[in-house]
Amino acid sequence: xxxxxxxxxxxxxxxxxxxxxxxxxxxxxxxxxxxxxxxxxxxxxxxxxxxxxxxxxxxxxxxxxxxxxxxxxxxxxxxxxxxxxxxxxxxxxxxxxxxxxxxxxxxxxxxxxxxxxxxxxxxxxxxxxxxxxxxxxxxxxxxxxxxxxxxxxxxxxxxxxxxxxxxxxxxxxxxxxxxxxxxxxxxxxxxxxxxxxxxxxxxxxxxxxxxxxxxxxxxxxxxxxxxxxxxxxxxxxxxxxxxxxxxxxxxxxxxxxxxxxxxxxxxxxxxxxxxxxxxxxxxxxxxxxxxxxxxxxxxxxxxxxxxxxxxxxxxxxxxxxxxxxxxxxxxxxxxxxxxxxxxxxxxxxxxxxxxxxxxxxxxxxxxxxxxxxxxxxxxxxxxxxxxxxxxxxxxxxxxxxxxxxxxxxxxxxxxxxxxxxxxxxxxxxxxxxxxxxxxxxxxxxxxxxxxxxxxxxxxxxxxxxxxxxxxxxxxxxxx
Amino acid sequence: xxxxxxxxxxxxxxxxxxxxxxxxxxxxxxxxxxxxxxxxxxxxxxxxxxxxxxxxxxxxxxxxxxxxxxxxxxxxxxxxxxxxxxxxxxxxxxxxxxxxxxxxxxxxxxxxxxxxxxxxxxxxxxxxxxxxxxxxxxxxxxxxxxxxxxxxxxxxxxxxxxxxxxxxxxxxxxxxxxxxxxxxxxxxxxxxxxxxxxxxxxxxxxxxxxxxxxxxxxxxxxxxxxxxxxxxxxxxxxxxxxxxxxxxxxxxxxxxxxxxxxxxxxxxxxxxxxxxxx
Numbered sequence: 001x002x003x004x005x006x007x008x009x010x011x012x013x014x015x016x017x018x019x020x021x022x023x024x025x026x027x028x029x030x031x032x033x034x035x036x037x038x039x040x041x042x043x044x045x046x047x048x049x050x051x052x053x054x055x056x057x058x059x060x061x062x063x064x065x066x067x068x069x070x071x072x073x074x075x076x077x078x079x080x081x082x083x084x085x086x087x088x089x090x091x092x093x094x095x096x097x098x099x100x101x102x103x104x105x106x107x108x109x110x111x112x113x114x115x116x117x118x119x120x121x122x123x124x125x126x127x128x129x130x131x132x133x134x135x136x137x138x139x140x141x142x143x144x145x146x147x148x149x150x151x152x153x154x155x156x157x158x159x160x161x162x163x164x165x166x167x168x169x170x171x172x173x174x175x176x177x178x179x180x181x182x183x184x185x186x187x188x189x190x191x192x193x194x195x196x197x198x199x200x201x202x203x204x205x206x207x208x209x210x211x212x213x214x215x216x217x218x219x220x221x222x223x224x225x226x227x228x229x230x231x232x233x234x235x236x237x238x239x240x241x242x243x244x245x246x247x248x249x250x251x252x253x254x255x256x257x258x259x260x261x262x263x264x265x266x267x268x269x270x271x272x273x274x275x276x277x278x279x280x281x282x283x284x285x286x287x288x289x290x291x292x293x294x295x296x297x298x299x300x301x302x303x304x305x306x307x308x309x310x311x312x313x314x315x316x317x318x319x320x321x322x323x324x325x326x327x328x329x330x331x332x333x334x335x336x337x338x339x340x341x342x343x344x345x346x347x348x349x350x351x352x353x354x355x356x357x358x359x360x361x362x363x364x365x366x367x368x369x370x371x372x373x374x375x376x377x378x379x380x381x382x383x384x385x386x387x388x389x390x391x392x393x394x395x396x397x398x399x400x401x402x403x404x405x406x407x408x409x410x411x412x413x414x415x416x417x418x419x420x421x422x423x424x425x426x427x428x429x430x431x432x433x434x435x436x437x438x439x440x441x442x443x444x445x446x447x448x449x450x451x452x453x454x455x456x457x458x459x460x461x462x463x464x465x466x467x468x469x470x471x472x473x474x475x476x477x478x479x
Numbered sequence: 480x481x482x483x484x485x486x487x488x489x490x491x492x493x494x495x496x497x498x499x500x501x502x503x504x505x506x507x508x509x510x511x512x513x514x515x516x517x518x519x520x521x522x523x524x525x526x527x528x529x530x531x532x533x534x535x536x537x538x539x540x541x542x543x544x545x546x547x548x549x550x551x552x553x554x555x556x557x558x559x560x561x562x563x564x565x566x567x568x569x570x571x572x573x574x575x576x577x578x579x580x581x582x583x584x585x586x587x588x589x590x591x592x593x594x595x596x597x598x599x600x601x602x603x604x605x606x607x608x609x610x611x612x613x614x615x616x617x618x619x620x621x622x623x624x625x626x627x628x629x630x631x632x633x634x635x636x637x638x639x640x641x642x643x644x645x646x647x648x649x650x651x652x653x654x655x656x657x658x659x660x661x662x663x664x665x666x667x668x669x670x671x672x673x674x675x676x677x678x679x680x681x682x683x684x685x686x687x688x689x690x691x692x693x694x695x696x697x698x699x700x701x702x703x704x705x706x707x708x709x710x711x712x713x714x715x716x717x718x719x720x721x722x723x724x725x726x727x728x729x730x731x732x733x734x735x736x737x738x739x740x741x742x743x744x745x746x747x748x749x750x751x752x753x754x755x756x757x
Contacts (some may be wrong), residue, residue, distance in 0.1 A: 005643040009632070016631035016672075367627040370588060371688065372616020372644045374609050473588050476623065 001377040003384070010384035015394070021389070028353045028393035029400065036401035036440060036448050037343060041408060042335050044439025049420055051430055067203055147198055148229040156252040162229040164248035165197060183418035187432070199229045214446035354386055354460035358467045365467055366475025375468035382464045383457075390456040394449050402440050409435035495538075526660045534694060535728050536562035536585055541594030543580050543751075554580040556751045557594070564695075565726040567719070569742035570734055577751040579700055580730040585730060586619050587611040587699045599695050616645050621688030624701035626681045628673040628688075635660065635669040638687045645692060659687040663717060679710030686717060690727075697721075703738055715741040 014021055146153060151162045167190065181189070232248055365378055373381075413436030421430055494505050543555040555577045562568050570578045583589040584596055587603050596603045599618050606614060617622070620641075628637045635656050642652045660666045663683040673681050682702060689697055699718070703711035719741055722729055731742060739745050746753060 001644050002646065008641070009636075009640075012636065013629075013631045024624070270559055363627070364629060367623075367629070368640070368644070369612070370586070370615065370621045370623075370627075371641045372612055372619075372692070374612035374644070376609075377612075377644050 032397035033375035040440030146230040183422040350459040369472035569739040572748035620694035622699035626705040
């Protein structure tokens with residue numbers, strides 16, 4: 001018997017025995033739906049979480065190097081915050097507020113609030129009085145935060161310097177009760193801020209003063225225009241100390257743009273170095289940890305003749321990426337455990353379904369054998385019948401799984417999304433997906449069909465083999 | 480008086496066990512017996528023989544035993560029989576006498592415990608399973624008491640099934656199905672499902688299915704057992720016509736003497752033993 005004829009008989013049997021077939025198909029579909037829904041839902045959430053936490057260049061790299069410039073004492077820069085190390089700053093705050101057990105997080109909040117206070121005193125970002133510092137970076141580190149697709153970050157230009165504004169600066173616009181806002185309010189606000197500031201052109205003003213009794217203030221307006229092309233996450237760099245007043249510019253700006261170069265002499269600048277893996281980064285940091293100044297590099301400024309000292313201060317990389325990686329790893333283990341359990345249920349349902357199919361078909365098999373079917377012919381017919389059943393069940397499972405994912409997204413998606421972005425600090429740059437849990441794609445569907453068919457054939461191998469060996473005499477006697 | 484009472488009791492028993500309450504059939508049998516035309520008569524075949532017919536089925540010293548609950552049951556004991564090409568032979572006997580076993584052995588559905596069966600020159604006991612499947616497909620046509628049509632297939636699809644197992648091409652299949660349905664008078668019911676047909680029509684579909692591969696031998700196990708008298712007559716007349724037109728050998732298992740009367744001759748089985756030999 002040809003396979004196409006066996007398929008024809010199997011398809012006809014499938015189409016015409018409606019109630020029994022529906023029962024078999026649905027019982028099979030239940031197991032497959034659970035697998036598909038879970039896999040797709042997890043994929044959907046992970047896709048968004050990855051966009052939130054990892055797609056930024058930051059997420060891929062494990063170290064940051066902070067280089068500070070120590071000015072000679074006779075020059076005072078009117079910076080809104082001093083250049084100090086974290087440990088000293090925390091110690092100072094503890095003494096100031098007489099709180100012996102103050103936590104780093106609480107200090108962080110106090111610092112953030114004071115920075116926000118500072119930012120609210122600034123005019124709109126059309127002018128940048130009191131700009132605290134620049135940070136420079138190559139595109140590889142911050143590419144994902146760049147929203148404007150037309151800019152070329154690494155290509156030097158004469159008059160326009162692309163800039164990333166830290167999200168902390170946008171938060172400052174939101175007022176002092178930022179942390180009292182819900183996750184949704186925070187996200188909505190930051191998305192509106194993004195629309196408000198993206199594409200804005202700003203010009204830099206600097207104020208230089210001397211710390212002697214006679215203070216002379218000189219305001220300098222730079223020629224370069226800075227275009228806001230994206231927003232860096234709240235904790236792009238290890239320390240939140242300087243973020244809100246920091247603009248991130250390309251590395252070439254430090255060389256080509258005089259005022260940027262000049263600003264490097266006035267405040268702090270940082271560059272980013274990357275490690276291929278977490279171990280190398282941790283080893284590097286451990287070697288430097290606790291050393292406020294590990295190296296001192298001296299350079300002479302050609303213009304002023306001043307001796308400049310560069311000190312290197314190493315800080316641990318941000319914790320959120322590590323935290324997310326750990327959460328993702330644990331979740332993955334949990335997911336595989338649940339998936340394995342559901343796979344086992346799916347297999348059992350397949351076995352029962354196929355067993356039922358064969359048991360119900362004993363008389364039919366007896367007749368086929370009596371009128372000349374070989375054992376191979378019987379196996380072909382039931383092989384194709386199992387295939388047709390499985391295809392129908394898998395199709396139903398895919399439809400049910402996608403429907404379930406959409407319903408779950410409508411019901412819980414928003415809540416989860418806002419929580420994730422709040423945790424990430426990337427609310428300004430991450431777009432909200434329409435259906436958070438809708439992760440089933442073409443590859444998943446193919447994989448589900450593949451799993452279903454392989455499982456069906458494995459589960460049906462023994463029943464079909466036994467079916468072909470049914471004694472036709474006994475089968476014919478069964479009524 | 481007691482003799483009459485005994486005779487009456489015998490007749491009542493015969494009426495119930497052999498004729499299933501069909502008084503007319505019993506009376507017909509009595510009439511033929513009185514006229515010397517017993518249906519269980521091996522020496523007088525119904526159709527005239529030319530004497531040239533070859534033996535198509537040879538049963539030689541065949542026994543069949545089964546193990547049942549630790550006991551050995553002998554379904555057939557040293558049976559010997561020959562059936563000539565073109566004959567209609569009725570296998571008669573009470574229930575459990577081994578008639579269906581004999582049919583299954585001739586049809587290659589079962590193998591004898593001892594002895595040999597040769598059909599159309601093929602020794603069945605020497606055949607492998609795949610060869611016996613092919614033998615059942617090409618040489619034999621089966622007709623069952625309960626029709627055994629597939630309810631999910633149409634009439635023409637049911638008739639087509641043996642051709643699918645025989646790997647017959649599509650054009651030839653269509654032609655043979657049409658011929659088979661025409662020969663049983665059901666061409667206009669080709670697209671119907673079995674549930675839409677009467678019992679007699681369903682059995683005719685089963686006959687068409689049995690004929691579609693042009694078998695040498697048709698084996699019918701109680702073909703009228705599930706039919707009323709009118710339909711039974713239709714079916715037996717049809718089989719008779721097919722036999723006349725095609726010369727197909729037929730072996731019909733029945734415990735109904737009405738059916739046996741359509742046969743050329745009968746072979747009686749009692750407790751696994753053939754009572755009549757040719």
